[in-house]
Amino acid sequence: MHRLLIITKKEVQDAIRSKQALALIAFLSLSILISVWVASTSFSIKMNEYNVYLAALTPDMQAQALARPQLFPLTLIRSGIEYIEILGALFAFIIGFTSISRERSRGTSLCLLSRPIKKSEILLGKTLGLFVIWTAVLATIYLTSITAIIGIGHGRLQVIDFVRLGIVFLFADIYLLFWSLFAVAVTARLKQFSSAILVGITSWLMVVLVIPQIGDTMDPDNQVPGGLFGSLGIVKATETSILAHFHIFDVIRNGLEVTSITKLFERIAFAFLGIKDKYNQLPISSVAKALESSLIAVILLTVLVGISTVLISRNEETLRRRN
Amino acid sequence: MIFKAAFKHELLSSFRSKSPQLVVGVFLVLTSISSIIGWLTVRNVTKIYNDIVSQNLTTAPNPFINVPSLYYMRDSVIYVVLIGSLMAIILGAQASLRDRKSNASELIKTRNVNLVHRIVGQLSAIASIIVLLEIVALLTSFILIWVIQKTPLNIGGIYALLGYGAVSVILMISIAAIGFAFGSISKTEESSLLYPIVGWAVITFTIPQVITSTHPVALLNPTPAVATGTGLAQSVINGISPLAVMENFKAIANAILGIDKSIQLSLVDLFSFSLFAVIGVMASVVISSKTFGRNLDA
Numbered sequence: 001m002h003r004l005l006i007i008t009k010k011e012v013q014d015a016i017r018s019k020q021a022l023a024l025i026a027f028l029s030l031s032i033l034i035s036v037w038v039a040s041t042s043f044s045i046k047m048n049e050y051n052v053y054l055a056a057l058t059p060d061m062q063a064q065a066l067a068r069p070q071l072f073p074l075t076l077i078r079s080g081i082e083y084i085e086i087l088g089a090l091f092a093f094i095i096g097f098t099s100i101s102r103e104r105s106r107g108t109s110l111c112l113l114s115r116p117i118k119k120s121e122i123l124l125g126k127t128l129g130l131f132v133i134w135t136a137v138l139a140t141i142y143l144t145s146i147t148a149i150i151g152i153g154h155g156r157l158q159v160i161d162f163v164r165l166g167i168v169f170l171f172a173d174i175y176l177l178f179w180s181l182f183a184v185a186v187t188a189r190l191k192q193f194s195s196a197i198l199v200g201i202t203s204w205l206m207v208v209l210v211i212p213q214i215g216d217t218m219d220p221d222n223q224v225p226g227g228l229f230g231s232l233g234i235v236k237a238t239e240t241s242i243l244a245h246f247h248i249f250d251v252i253r254n255g256l257e258v259t260s261i262t263k264l265f266e267r268i269a270f271a272f273l274g275i276k277d278k279y280n281q282l283p284i285s286s287v288a289k290a291l292e293s294s295l296i297a298v299i300l301l302t303v304l305v306g307i308s309t310v311l312i313s314r315n316e317e318t319l320r321r322r323n
Numbered sequence: 324m325i326f327k328a329a330f331k332h333e334l335l336s337s338f339r340s341k342s343p344q345l346v347v348g349v350f351l352v353l354t355s356i357s358s359i360i361g362w363l364t365v366r367n368v369t370k371i372y373n374d375i376v377s378q379n380l381t382t383a384p385n386p387f388i389n390v391p392s393l394y395y396m397r398d399s400v401i402y403v404v405l406i407g408s409l410m411a412i413i414l415g416a417q418a419s420l421r422d423r424k425s426n427a428s429e430l431i432k433t434r435n436v437n438l439v440h441r442i443v444g445q446l447s448a449i450a451s452i453i454v455l456l457e458i459v460a461l462l463t464s465f466i467l468i469w470v471i472q473k474t475p476l477n478i479g480g481i482y483a484l485l486g487y488g489a490v491s492v493i494l495m496i497s498i499a500a501i502g503f504a505f506g507s508i509s510k511t512e513e514s515s516l517l518y519p520i521v522g523w524a525v526i527t528f529t530i531p532q533v534i535t536s537t538h539p540v541a542l543l544n545p546t547p548a549v550a551t552g553t554g555l556a557q558s559v560i561n562g563i564s565p566l567a568v569m570e571n572f573k574a575i576a577n578a579i580l581g582i583d584k585s586i587q588l589s590l591v592d593l594f595s596f597s598l599f600a601v602i603g604v605m606a607s608v609v610i611s612s613k614t615f616g617r618n619l620d621a
Binding site (some may be wrong): 014034035039040041042078079082083085086087094097098101191194197198199200202205209210212213214216217218220222223224228231232233234238242243245246249266285290 | 328331343345346350353360361363364367368369371372374375381383386387398401402404407409413417420445459512513516517520524528529532533536538539540544552
């Protein structure tokens with residue numbers, strides 16, 4: 001077997017032995033199940049309210065009644081996607097961190113370095129291993145999501161929905177790989193494990209929570225419950241023309257948001273799942289075209305952090321040092 | 324005597340420790356500038372509103388007319404939940420880990436030391452640091468609001484600011500105490516930070532979602548999301564509501580600051596929050612004293 005694949009296999013075996021992968025699958029599956037249950041119950045309550053409203057109308061008024069609430073099954077996993085965004089990223093950091101800290105604290109990195117294997121191969125093998133772990137975890141979560149949507153949410157999925165969900169989970173894979181690789185780079189670079197954890201947690205806090213939160217705060221439509229424009233009775237077309245007068249503020253807000261890979265992933269996921277109204281029921285090609293820059297940015301950022309990881313590994317000390 | 328020595332030693336060690344400085348810096352910067360972010364947004368929304376009015380598209384009043392002076396602090400509440408809590412976990416866990424890493428416990432066990440007094444001394448030192456940080460954050464907010472509004476806060480506003488600071492400090496101290504306990508019992512350094520952080524995430528995102536059906540990310544939004552309910556029995560909701568500590572904190576803070584007039588200070592929220600703080604600190608002292616001297620795994 002190629003040396004690279006041996007390292008990959010060892011990485012996957014370590015994750016299985018430490019029960020990390022199992023814990024991840026259990027936690028993320030549970031979040032998906034809770035999310036679908038909460039969303040479908042919430043929809044049922046909305047539906048019941050609508051039926052009560054409809055029953056209260058006289059037959060001639062029923063023709064002019066408000067539109068019946070519509071269930072788009074893929075939107076049921078919205079909260080699950082948000083858990084992947086927030087907690088998935090944290091777990092990905094932990095997995096990446098453990099991948100290096102385990103070698104250093106056990107002293108196995110010294111053993112690895114004594115073998116005829118390049119340092120970059122060790123890190124590439126680990127990267128591949130992390131990719132395999134995340135792909136396996138997300139494939140399971142993908143199946144759980146489908147089962148939950150059909151079983152708990154009673155949603156009817158079309159073939160195209162499986163593809164949409166597949167695209168979202170493919171990007172979830174890339175997004176989580178980004179965090180694991182970032183953890184590998186930080187842990188390999190820093191002498192102390194505690195420093196690596198603190199740098200990682202602070203970065204996670206800023207990228208996953210704080211930057212998107214500031215972006216949300218700066219969104220004019222997030223200032224009033226129900227939305228500013230909604231509360232002022234402004235229709236969508238007028239809203240767009242009004243916002244065009246405040247282009248600079250929106251550019252700053254958007255510029256801030258796109259510095260966060262979490263926000264980029266969220267945009268991709270919400271668009272393909274139809275959570276964002278303007279993309280709902282659009283063909284996949286149209287959604288992909290509209291989100292071209294976000295798709296490229298997520299891939300590019302992950303590749304860049306991967307390259308940084310390999311470059312850091314060229315310094316032998318990074319793998320040799322003990323905590 | 325032991326209390327005083329532990330207090331002084333913990334203060335000294337915490338100020339010397341470089342690791343938590345990054346997260347402390349982020350906390351100070353963001354809680355301090357939250358007023359500016361709030362002000363910029365309100366100013367932009369008011370401009371949008373004026374534009375809408377000039378085009379005769381609405382007759383509704385400006386939603387930001389007569390907003391309270393402390394309205395600009397609303398992001399600060401979120402930052403205490405996000406950054407303040409994590410900073411507290413780190414400060415607490417690092418304090419108990421420091422002893423375990425340096426094997427100071429072996430030395431302490433050879434002396435006649437009252438462990439409870441020592442732990443209370445350490446926790447009091449961490450509490451003092453948190454109080455100091457909160458004072459800096461509040462003082463900066465006070466000055467910024469003064470600059471933004473061109474007039475200082477009135478006495479009611481100052482009391483509200485102090486009340487909010489007190490509640491924030493109570494939250495962070497109790498979380499630091501929990502972090503301290505995890506630092507005492509965890510087998511490894513990383514698990515002492517990661518377990519309480521995962522617990523924090525569940526309390527902040529999952530429990531409120533189960534109770535109100537709100538999406539996790541919406542819980543970070545300064546504007547409360549519309550809760551549609553999850554169909555759970557009221558008795559179940561009542562049972563798990565006290566665990567939604569961050570939501571209780573947000574409700575109390577919003578009521579004190581007068582940000583959302585529709586929110587009344589709920590006695591249940593207040594009681595649950597106080598109970599969490601008391602139990603958190605007491606449990607930490609008991610657990611840490613009982614498990615004192617436990618070795619860290621390699």
